[in-house]
Amino acid sequence: MDVGLIGLPRSGKTTVFNLLTGAKVATNPYGSEKLSRNALMPIADPRLTRLAAMYQPKKVTPAELRVVDVPGLDRRETGGPNRFLNDVRLVDALVHVVRGYTSTIDGVGHPWADIEEMELDLALADMDLLEKRQQRIRAGKKIAKEQQTELALVARLLEAMNDGKRLTQVDLDDQEARLIRGYQFLTLKPMIWVLNLDDTHLQARDYADAAAITAAAQDKDIPLVLMAAEMEQEIEALSADDRAVFLQDLGITERGPARVAQAVYTKLGLISFLTAGEDEVRAWTIPRGTVAKAAAGKIHSDLERGFIRAEVVRFSDLDRAGALGKAREKGWVRLEGRDYVMRDGDVVNFRFNV
Numbered sequence: 507m508d509v510g511l512i513g514l515p516r517s518g519k520t521t522v523f524n525l526l527t528g529a530k531v532a533t534n535p536y537g538s539e540k541l542s543r544n545a546l547m548p549i550a551d552p553r554l555t556r557l558a559a560m561y562q563p564k565k566v567t568p569a570e571l572r573v574v575d576v577p578g579l580d581r582r583e584t585g586g587p588n589r590f591l592n593d594v595r596l597v598d599a600l601v602h603v604v605r606g607y608t609s610t611i612d613g614v615g616h617p618w619a620d621i622e623e624m625e626l627d628l629a630l631a632d633m634d635l636l637e638k639r640q641q642r643i644r645a646g647k648k649i650a651k652e653q654q655t656e657l658a659l660v661a662r663l664l665e666a667m668n669d670g671k672r673l674t675q676v677d678l679d680d681q682e683a684r685l686i687r688g689y690q691f692l693t694l695k696p697m698i699w700v701l702n703l704d705d706t707h708l709q710a711r712d713y714a715d716a717a718a719i720t721a722a723a724q725d726k727d728i729p730l731v732l733m734a735a736e737m738e739q740e741i742e743a744l745s746a747d748d749r750a751v752f753l754q755d756l757g758i759t760e761r762g763p764a765r766v767a768q769a770v771y772t773k774l775g776l777i778s779f780l781t782a783g784e785d786e787v788r789a790w791t792i793p794r795g796t797v798a799k800a801a802a803g804k805i806h807s808d809l810e811r812g813f814i815r816a817e818v819v820r821f822s823d824l825d826r827a828g829a830l831g832k833a834r835e836k837g838w839v840r841l842e843g844r845d846y847v848m849r850d851g852d853v854v855n856f857r858f859n860v
Contacts, residue, residue: 507599507776509574512576512600513605521735548570557782558787563782563785565788567787569791606702607703640664643657776793778791791804801854812858814857817840818853820849
């Protein structure tokens with residue numbers, strides 16, 4: 507899945523992109539980037555570190571998602587927001603980086619106004635699509651039964667959006683979801699807000715428009731992640747030992763980029779199952795609700811085709827036991843069939859025969 511990183515100029519979006527992916531893209535203080543970039547974002551998972559200590563593998567591979575740094579929405583560019591909106595239609599989820607810090611160029615940040623501006627642009631694009639579809643159906647010589655159903659749905663969606671709702675806030679049954687699947691609505695995409703603060707406001711958890719932003723995030727079911735991108739850059743430049751001391755002094759147990767990555771992963775409805783051995787310890791990404799046979803296919807099609815059983819132990823049980831053999835002695839290792847619904851943190855060995 508692709509995650510689109512969006513934001514107004516000088517929000518710190520490209521700095522956040524570098525922190526999430528380890529890329530070293532040059533940032534521009536005037537916010538005039540014109541090209542999209544993409545790189546893989548690892549999903550931090552401390553369970554991999556523990557498994558690596560047990561198995562001493564040659565390689566450790568985390569789960570990853572692709573992040574696209576979308577050029578900022580800037581109406582000074584020819585064509586207004588059209589190019590920006592076309593770019594964000596192509597991704598599966600959106601991360602809106604919002605400036606909450608004070609800039610020498612723009613002064614004090616106005617995060618709630620920036621959020622409202624972005625939300626309005628996304629909503630207007632969706633409403634434009636709905637109105638055009640409404641007109642197209644009505645212009646036909648004969649309106650089929652399914653089109654009548656679609657017209658009623660379009661009217662309901664427009665009413666909700668006129669009331670200030672995102673399409674994610676509208677309850678849709680399976681048939682309705684199928685009818686609008688091809689529209690690529692922007693306010694139907696999973697959204698995360700990342701508020702980019704300075705380190706003082708981050709530690710105080712006190713920032714401009716905090717009450718309005720928190721209330722809106724809760725109302726719209728949008729995860730809100732606070733981070734200080736400039737401070738995170740400074741942490742990144744430290745040695746491992748100095749970094750640990752610095753984080754301890756600040757009382758930080760989990761860094762901002764890791765919290766953003768995990769929020770995206772969760773919002774997309776994704777989980778990880780784990781495999782462990784002397785060659786590799788690895789996290790594999792699957793949608794929540796995936797059954798064992800389909801999960802085996804994530805590793806290799808032969809495992810799915812010749813699936814026999816899944817040997818499964820919960821990570822927490824394996825961690826307590828300290829070794830797979832001991833977990834087996836305690837009866838914590840189970841054999842599961844093809845329809846077993848995988849759980850986050852399952853450590854699995856698939857048995858198969860082709």
